[in-house]
Amino acid sequence: MTATAPPTVILWFRQDLRxxxxxxxxxxxxxxxxxxxxxxxxxxxxxxxxxxxxxxxxLHRSLKDLDKRLGEKxxxxxIRRGPALVALRELAAQCGAQAxxxxxxxxxxxxxxxxxxxxxxxxxxVLAHSFQASLLxxxxxxxxxxxxxxxxxxxxxxxxxxxxxxxxxxGSPGSIPAPAxxxxxxxxxxxxxxxxxxxxxSLEAHWTPGEATARERLLTFSKGPLAEYDxxxxxxxxxxxxxxxxxxxxxxxxxxxxxxxxxxxxxxxxRYHAEIVWREFAAHLLHHFPTLPERPKNAAFEKLAWRxxxxxxxxxxxxxxxIALVDAGMRQLWQTGWMHxxxxxxxxxxxVKNLLHPWQxxxxxxxxxxxxxxxxxxxxxxxxxxxxxxDAAPFFRVFNADTQAEKFDSSGEYRRRWIPEIGTADYPxxxxxxxxxxQRALDAYQALRGPxx
Numbered sequence: 106m107t108a109t110a111p112p113t114v115i116l117w118f119r120q121d122l123r124x125x126x127x128x129x130x131x132x133x134x135x136x137x138x139x140x141x142x143x144x145x146x147x148x149x150x151x152x153x154x155x156x157x158x159x160x161x162x163x164l165h166r167s168l169k170d171l172d173k174r175l176g177e178k179x180x181x182x183x184i185r186r187g188p189a190l191v192a193l194r195e196l197a198a199q200c201g202a203q204a205x206x207x208x209x210x211x212x213x214x215x216x217x218x219x220x221x222x223x224x225x226x227x228x229x230x231v232l233a234h235s236f237q238a239s240l241l242x243x244x245x246x247x248x249x250x251x252x253x254x255x256x257x258x259x260x261x262x263x264x265x266x267x268x269x270x271x272x273x274x275x276g277s278p279g280s281i282p283a284p285a286x287x288x289x290x291x292x293x294x295x296x297x298x299x300x301x302x303x304x305x306x307s308l309e310a311h312w313t314p315g316e317a318t319a320r321e322r323l324l325t326f327s328k329g330p331l332a333e334y335d336x337x338x339x340x341x342x343x344x345x346x347x348x349x350x351x352x353x354x355x356x357x358x359x360x361x362x363x364x365x366x367x368x369x370x371x372x373x374x375x376r377y378h379a380e381i382v383w384r385e386f387a388a389h390l391l392h393h394f395p396t397l398p399e400r401p402k403n404a405a406f407e408k409l410a411w412r413x414x415x416x417x418x419x420x421x422x423x424x425x426x427x428i429a430l431v432d433a434g435m436r437q438l439w440q441t442g443w444m445h446x447x448x449x450x451x452x453x454x455x456x457v458k459n460l461l462h463p464w465q466x467x468x469x470x471x472x473x474x475x476x477x478x479x480x481x482x483x484x485x486x487x488x489x490x491x492x493x494x495x496d497a498a499p500f501f502r503v504f505n506a507d508t509q510a511e512k513f514d515s516s517g518e519y520r521r522r523w524i525p526e527i528g529t530a531d532y533p534x535x536x537x538x539x540x541x542x543x544q545r546a547l548d549a550y551q552a553l554r555g556p557x558x
C-alpha cells in the first residue's frame with residue numbers, strides 16, 4: 106500500500122521576517138504539511154503608502170537574511186509579485202497547496218486585502234489561516250467601559266496591564282519540510298528595492314537588518330541601557346534607547362520577545378514596557394480611525410492657515426534651518442534612516458508650529474527616509490506633535506528647540522556630531538525667530554478657535 110504524500114501549504118511572509126516566535130510558521134509546521142514560504146511584493150496594495158526608499162533598502166536586506174535562515178532549516182524563500190489574490194491563487198495551483206498561513210497586519214489597506222482573501226480563497230479550494238504576531242493584543246480587543254476605543258494613552262496603558270496576559274515566545278522550528286518540487290521564484294534583485302544612486306551606503310554603516318541582529322540588539326539593550334532608560338531615553342547623544350523600532354516593524358523580532366526579555370530586567374509597569382504599549386496604542390488608534398495618516402483627527406485643524414513655504418520645508422528636510430538641534434536631527438535622519446525620539450518631537454514642532462507647515466508633509470518625508478517607518482506610529486507621532494490627534498500635545502505647546510538643546514544636549518555633543526560646520530561661517534543663520542514664530546502659531550490657533558473662545 107502506497108503511503109499518502111503529505112499535503113502542501115503556503116506560508117506567506119509579510120511584516121514577520123523571522124523564524125522564532127512566528128505563529129503562522131509554527132502552525133504550518135505543526136500541520137505536518139510541506140511548506141512553501143513566499144514573500145509578495147505588492148506596493149500597489151498599500152493604500153498610497155508603499156514602502157519608502159529607506160524601508161525598501163531594509164526590506165531587501167531583511168529578505169536576503171530570511172532566505173539564508175530558511176536555508177539553514179532545509180527551506181527557501183520564494184519571491185513573487187502581487188496582487189496578493191492573483192499571486193497566491195496562482196502559487197497554490199502550481200504547488201497544489203490546500204491552505205495559506207499568514208500573520209495579520211493592521212493597516213487599513215492590508216486589512217482590506219486580508220478580508221478579500223478570506224472571502225475568495227475558499228472558492229479556489231484553499232483555506233486561509235491568519236494569526237496574531239506583530240502586536241501583543243488585537244487593536245480592537247481593548248475597549249473602554251462603554252465599548253469604544255481609547256483616545257488617551259494613560260487609561261489605555263492601565264487597561265492593557267489589567268486585560269492582557271503576554272504569553273511566552275515560541276521557539277523556531279528545528280526544520281521546515283520542503284515541497285517535492287520548488288515552484289519558480291523571482292530573484293530578489295528583480296524587485297529593485299536597492300536604489301540606483303548609492304545613497305544607502307550610509308545606512309549600511311549604521312544598520313544590519315535581520316533576525317539575528319535584532320535579537321542581539323535586544324539582549325545588549327536589556328543588559329545595559331534598559332537600567333537607565335527613564336533618563337537615558339531623553340538624551341540623544343548617548344545610546345540610551347533600544348533602537349529596535351525597525352526590527353519590530355519588519356518583524357525580525359516580535360513584541361512578545363521584547364516584552365519577555367525586558368521583563369527579566371525590569372518590572373512590566375516600567376517606562377520601557379509603556380513604550381512597547383505606546384506602539385500598541387498607535388495600532389489601536391489606526392484601527393479605529395483609519396484616516397489618521399491623512400487627515401487630522403480634530404477636523405477643526407483642516408482650516409488652519411498654513412503657510413506652505415516650499416523653501417522653508419526644503420531647509421527643514423535637509424537640516425539647513427540654522428537651528429542646531431533641528432538640523433542635527435534631520436541630518437541624523439538623512440544619514441542613518443533614524444532619529445532620536447526626543448529630537449523627532451522637536452523637529453516636528455518646529456515644522457508645524459514655527460514654520461506653520463502642514464504636518465502631512467513632514468509625515469511623508471519621515472515615511473520615505475526612516476528605516477522604521479510604520480504607518481500607525483508615524484501618523485500618531487505627527488498628529489501628537491501637531492496637536493491635531495487623539496491624546497495629542499495641545500497645539501499651543503510649542504517645543505523651543507534651543508531650550509530643548511540646553512536641557513537634553515547640554516554638552517552640545519549630539520549637535521557637533523551631526524553638524525561639523527557648526528559655529529563657522531558655513532553654518533546658516535536661523536531661518537525663523539523661535540519666539541516670534543511661536544506667537545504667530547498661537548495667533549493662527551486662536552483664529553481657528555474663533556472669537557467665542
